[in-house]
Amino acid sequence: MRTKKILAIIISLSMFMSLSSCGKKSSKVEGEFRIGIGQFAEHPSLDNCREGFLLGLREEGFEQGKNVTFRIDNAQTDGGFASQIFDNYVNNNMDMIVAIATPMAQMAYSRAKDKNIPVIFTAVTDPVAAELADENGKPVGNITGTSDKLPVDLQLSLIHEMYPEAKRVGILYTTSEVNSISSIEEYKYYASSYGIDIITQGISDTSDMALACDNILNKVDVMTNVTDNTVVASLPVLLSKANEKNIPVFGSEIEQVKKGCIACMGLDYVELGKQTGRMAAKILKGEVEAKNLNYEIIESASLYVNSKVADNLNYIINQDIIDRANQVFDTIS
Amino acid sequence: MDAIELLKFYFITPQEIIGILTGVLREGLMYSVASLGVYITYKILDFPDMTVDSSFPLGMSITAILLILDVPPILTLCISFIAGALVGVITGIIHVKFGVRDLLSGIIVMTALYSINLRIAGRSNLPVFKKPTIFHLEYFNFLDRSMKTILILLVIVAICKILLDYYLKTKNGYLLRSVGDNEKLVTALAKDKGNVKIIGLAIANGFVAFAGSIFTHDRGFFEISAGTGTLVIAVSNVIIGMQIAKRIKCISDTTAVIIGSILYRACISIALSWGLEPRDLKLITASLLLIILVMNSIKRKNKVA
Amino acid sequence: MIELRNVSKYYNTGSVTETCVFNKFNLNIDKNEFVSVVGSNGSGKTTMLNIICGSIKVDRGDVFLDNKNITNVPEYKRMVKIGRVFQNPAFGTCPSLNIIENMALAENKNKSFDLKPLVDKNRVEKYKTMLKSLNLGLEDKCDINVGALSGGQRQAIALLMSTMIDIKFLILDEHTAALDPKTADVIMELTDKIVKEKNLTAIMVTHNLRYAVEYGNRLLMMHDGQIVIDVKNEEKKNLKVEDVLDKFTTISIECGN
Numbered sequence: 102m103r104t105k106k107i108l109a110i111i112i113s114l115s116m117f118m119s120l121s122s123c124g125k126k127s128s129k130v131e132g133e134f135r136i137g138i139g140q141f142a143e144h145p146s147l148d149n150c151r152e153g154f155l156l157g158l159r160e161e162g163f164e165q166g167k168n169v170t171f172r173i174d175n176a177q178t179d180g181g182f183a184s185q186i187f188d189n190y191v192n193n194n195m196d197m198i199v200a201i202a203t204p205m206a207q208m209a210y211s212r213a214k215d216k217n218i219p220v221i222f223t224a225v226t227d228p229v230a231a232e233l234a235d236e237n238g239k240p241v242g243n244i245t246g247t248s249d250k251l252p253v254d255l256q257l258s259l260i261h262e263m264y265p266e267a268k269r270v271g272i273l274y275t276t277s278e279v280n281s282i283s284s285i286e287e288y289k290y291y292a293s294s295y296g297i298d299i300i301t302q303g304i305s306d307t308s309d310m311a312l313a314c315d316n317i318l319n320k321v322d323v324m325t326n327v328t329d330n331t332v333v334a335s336l337p338v339l340l341s342k343a344n345e346k347n348i349p350v351f352g353s354e355i356e357q358v359k360k361g362c363i364a365c366m367g368l369d370y371v372e373l374g375k376q377t378g379r380m381a382a383k384i385l386k387g388e389v390e391a392k393n394l395n396y397e398i399i400e401s402a403s404l405y406v407n408s409k410v411a412d413n414l415n416y417i418i419n420q421d422i423i424d425r426a427n428q429v430f431d432t433i434s
Numbered sequence: 435m436d437a438i439e440l441l442k443f444y445f446i447t448p449q450e451i452i453g454i455l456t457g458v459l460r461e462g463l464m465y466s467v468a469s470l471g472v473y474i475t476y477k478i479l480d481f482p483d484m485t486v487d488s489s490f491p492l493g494m495s496i497t498a499i500l501l502i503l504d505v506p507p508i509l510t511l512c513i514s515f516i517a518g519a520l521v522g523v524i525t526g527i528i529h530v531k532f533g534v535r536d537l538l539s540g541i542i543v544m545t546a547l548y549s550i551n552l553r554i555a556g557r558s559n560l561p562v563f564k565k566p567t568i569f570h571l572e573y574f575n576f577l578d579r580s581m582k583t584i585l586i587l588l589v590i591v592a593i594c595k596i597l598l599d600y601y602l603k604t605k606n607g608y609l610l611r612s613v614g615d616n617e618k619l620v621t622a623l624a625k626d627k628g629n630v631k632i633i634g635l636a637i638a639n640g641f642v643a644f645a646g647s648i649f650t651h652d653r654g655f656f657e658i659s660a661g662t663g664t665l666v667i668a669v670s671n672v673i674i675g676m677q678i679a680k681r682i683k684c685i686s687d688t689t690a691v692i693i694g695s696i697l698y699r700a701c702i703s704i705a706l707s708w709g710l711e712p713r714d715l716k717l718i719t720a721s722l723l724l725i726i727l728v729m730n731s732i733k734r735k736n737k738v739a
Numbered sequence: 740m741i742e743l744r745n746v747s748k749y750y751n752t753g754s755v756t757e758t759c760v761f762n763k764f765n766l767n768i769d770k771n772e773f774v775s776v777v778g779s780n781g782s783g784k785t786t787m788l789n790i791i792c793g794s795i796k797v798d799r800g801d802v803f804l805d806n807k808n809i810t811n812v813p814e815y816k817r818m819v820k821i822g823r824v825f826q827n828p829a830f831g832t833c834p835s836l837n838i839i840e841n842m843a844l845a846e847n848k849n850k851s852f853d854l855k856p857l858v859d860k861n862r863v864e865k866y867k868t869m870l871k872s873l874n875l876g877l878e879d880k881c882d883i884n885v886g887a888l889s890g891g892q893r894q895a896i897a898l899l900m901s902t903m904i905d906i907k908f909l910i911l912d913e914h915t916a917a918l919d920p921k922t923a924d925v926i927m928e929l930t931d932k933i934v935k936e937k938n939l940t941a942i943m944v945t946h947n948l949r950y951a952v953e954y955g956n957r958l959l960m961m962h963d964g965q966i967v968i969d970v971k972n973e974e975k976k977n978l979k980v981e982d983v984l985d986k987f988t989t990i991s992i993e994c995g996n
Contacts, residue, residue, distance in 0.1 A: 177715065177716075178659060178662075179663065179715075180649075180653070180657065180659075180660045181461055181465075181667070181699075181702075182702075182715070184457070184461060184652075184653070185457050185461065185702070185703060188453055188454075188456070188457035188460075189453060189454065189457070191453070192452065192453020192454070192456075192457075193453070203559055204559065204655075204657045204659070207559075207561055207563075207653070207654065207655045207657075208653065208655075210563065210654070211563070211652075211653050211654040211655070214563075215579050230557075230559075230561075231559065231561055231655075232561035232562075232563045232564065232655075233561075241563065241564075277548075277549070277552050277558065277658075278558070279557040279558045279559065601854070603856055603857065603858075604853070604854045604855060604856055604857060605847055605851070605852040605853055605854070605855055605856075605857045606852045606853060606854055607857070608836070608840060608843075608844055608852075608857045609844070609852045611833070611835065611836065612833040612836065612844060615833045615834055615835050615836070616829065616830065616832070616833050616834065618825070618830045618831075619830070619831065619832065619833050619844070620815075621814055621815045621818060622818055622822070622823055622831070622848075622901065623818070623844060623845070623847075623848045624815055624816065624818040624819045624848055624849055625815055625852065626813070626815050627815070
């Protein structure tokens, strides 16, 4: 009996709290936009993306409290939450739904398909493969956004500029990570124009790392990374093995350069977010509809260099590169 | 974090209440099918079956690939059930015939199935947005889409429940119930308890894969990470359901599991609308579960004393 | 008939704690014998039952049941002909099922467990008649889960269930040990009645010397994996509890107990 009472109290308390929080909720104000932002997981890149998006909108005059109210939710990689988050947006007739990362974008599309709410996605590597755009890059519905595809061509050109004599570029990847495999295809596509051979080595999990490093480092002049979660997670192994052999490792993101990669032409996720924000602004202003707006790939990549790593490798970075770099790090974190 | 707190704002309208209710019902009903499966392993067989975390995405991946191959949507549900059942048999054989511990045999199959799921789908994320699903069937068209979805789900869940209830009343079903209750009795009945366990695992994982299949139909895409945590959610649903069944005598265990699944989702929705950060949800879930279990054992102790 | 031929059984083989339970042990039990087995703890009584039922494997030797060598037949297949009641009343029944369901399960033994409903409404009356014959008032508690019944009631049901279909052998493993003296008497009476009615070959391990002497037509006393007393029929009839107790004490003193 007592437990029953305690349970009843807990449930009624939570009911009460949920209702009392309703009081705080304001209803729709004329001339005000309501935007729901659903993020897939907490992750530095995705956080940057979201912040960038808010900045991008602000630059175009859309600001929280002024003419926009945001609701931001994080699904914590849980499909069930993701579904509920977008259900909530759809039921509220939000003016716009923003989805950050591929599974989130797909969920948003799935939930908003029958309503006419515009969906903007960002940090989707391959919108075509995710069926968020058709083969010609046209939207499949009232949905558009930006892709965080790696600037592979620019990265190769950076490698070629810094190491003109390097003919064999190695990439480590996890066989189960689809993004890595498609990035490698991309590398192979562009490599020939630089006279570079791409040499790959697959791993199945972190435990294979050391062996795989030993193996591939004997065959290459330079290493470069893709956004492979497993490889990036055990980056220190690769870096220490490469250092022993005096082989430079190029990164794929700013974080990797901080950790000891020599340089990268990486995505600036804040920039990506801003670009998405500008697209969203266009739609909010009524200049264009999401269904008529093709998805965009980031227009510019950012150059990051680590001078400390270069010193360790006895490599002198060309002043021109230093000048062009968005950021030069002189420590290894 | 403060900035986000500031940005967060809530509004509730009748539509939102209906929206939350339909959302809760839909997610709850979909998970209830998986929970019925876990009810068999967790409650009846007393077997901590980790296979569930991979038979769920197995149903998802098989359904995604079958829909792409234009297999009729209803058939994908059945094929998923069979595939799940086969996986359950494998876990069972590893446990029963090779003598590997229950938890471990589930983990082995789960690990192996991760790769197999990737192979089936070909990639870790496979959309089927362009294909018709069970929710596009030409029934109940007078309803709006979310109501239609719920009605279709209700029909599916009801069929699953009735079939499972019937099975548990058959000779074979009773044998399954006794193997979890008292293995010695099954041996005394001149039946191989190992085979009975294998049958149980097969049915359980069949249900779980079936639920995975429904998820692909609803979501419109397969995602490899979707299975992680299925077991915990389903076990929570079963535990909540068992509490209900204990307190309200007139409802059957299976009905209680279904209600438990819906209640669990409702709790999460309440927590979310409460302004809770999703990042804390797993902690809240675990605490809630612990409270229920602890209160139960306190009650039991009181009874003994 | 049941026969153990040159059976050897060791526990913890190969380790320092290796113990020999049986070394070339032989036993022959004829059809329709009701054998009571007594002996001190560790004398091998329960191991013997487990070997007959197949719960444990022998290291050497052969086990015969009805003239068939069943040494390598798994436990559950031997149960086709054997019924077994354990010391723990919980082992013989399914606690979360009610009495009728338990009995229906037992009645379906050696038939196929298919997808037909288990409980046949027409059989319920028959089950109730059987329960009534126990005089424990169980016929009014048919819908109660067996787990909620007392140990004696459960043991009575277990006994009923293990002999519900035609089996040839009944193995009783201290089946009255966990019960209070009065209930134990009731169960013992019931056992004797069933064994006689069904013409079963039975082996009963017990610590109750009175039961061992009073019931059955053969008595075995075991010690250290050997049979030290084996009396049958007429000889058994003249046996008194004191005789057995004397022998028992002598052995115990020899062992330094």
